[in-house]
Amino acid sequence: MREPFIRNHEYNFIHKQADYVLHTLRTVGDPKVVASVRSNAQAKVAELFPTITDHRRTMLESVADLKSGEDFQKYMEALEPYRIAFPPITTKEIQKLFPKNKKLKLPDLAQIDFRHVSYLSWIDIATNKMFIVYPAGGQFVGLEGRYTASNKKSYCFACNRLEEVVLFSAIHKKKPANASPDYYKTVGNYICINGDQCNKNVTDVAALEKFIESVHS
Known part of the structure; x- marks a missing residue:
């Protein structure tokens, strides 16, 4: 049985290394130089999954053995069955996030x-x-x-790629003690206007999780 273990951003990272x-x-x-690049790619891919020691490690580390475009395609296709899908979510669950x-x-x-x-x-x-939903700590956030069009390409904080972005500004969820009733604070950053493209680009979710924490903490 092929138990999925590769999250979308990890698959993208492996794709980038390959x-x-x-x-x-x-x-x-x-x-x-070629040998060095092969070795570095193998090490970086292995570092994503330090606890894996079975045949999956051998499969992942074969990134160092690629010799052609055909090898590249076969390598990435072999990983497809192991991709973890975004956790199941319903429209009602999404509505509850924005009451x-x-x-x-x-x-x-x-x-x-949802695998992508x-x-x-x-x-x-x-x-x-703009609305964003992310699974954090076993629950959806x-x-x-508000979003403001930039009408230009810039670096997205979530995927760190040069894309068409908008300035996304979310209201900070918690108010300081003794804050006035009309107090509010926004947290903003530039993010891809095209979420599908961003999900294809993202190789690390640390920046996204940090932004979400800055809004909710």
Whole structure:
């Protein structure tokens, strides 16, 4: 039985390492440099899963053995059955995350391949809001905030890639003691306007989790 163990961002990280090996093979003639890149890719992939010692480790570490584009495709395809899907979530569960938004626009969950998702995000043009859902600590967390178009490419804080981004500003959930009734604080950062593309790019969720914590803490 193939028990899934690779999260979306980890799969993307492995893909990036495999692609780097292939690119080096095609562009670098020095065998020592190629050998170094192979070794580094193998070590970085292995570091993602330090407790795995069975056949899966051998499968992962074979990233160092890639010799062609065909090898690259076979390697990535072999990992597909081991991908962990985003935890199951229903429209009612999403609505409960945003109780004050009575006319919440919902994503079409039936059209989403959850194996390729690290976080859910969608935009409601009518209200000029962006919504983010992320599984943290065994439960879902929802972020709601205004978005401001940047009309340019910049680095997304979630995937650290140069993409079309918007400034996402969420209201800080907790108020200081003795705060006035109209007190509010926003936490903002630039994030991909296209959540699907961001999920294809993201190789580490630390920045996303830190942002979520800054909103809720």
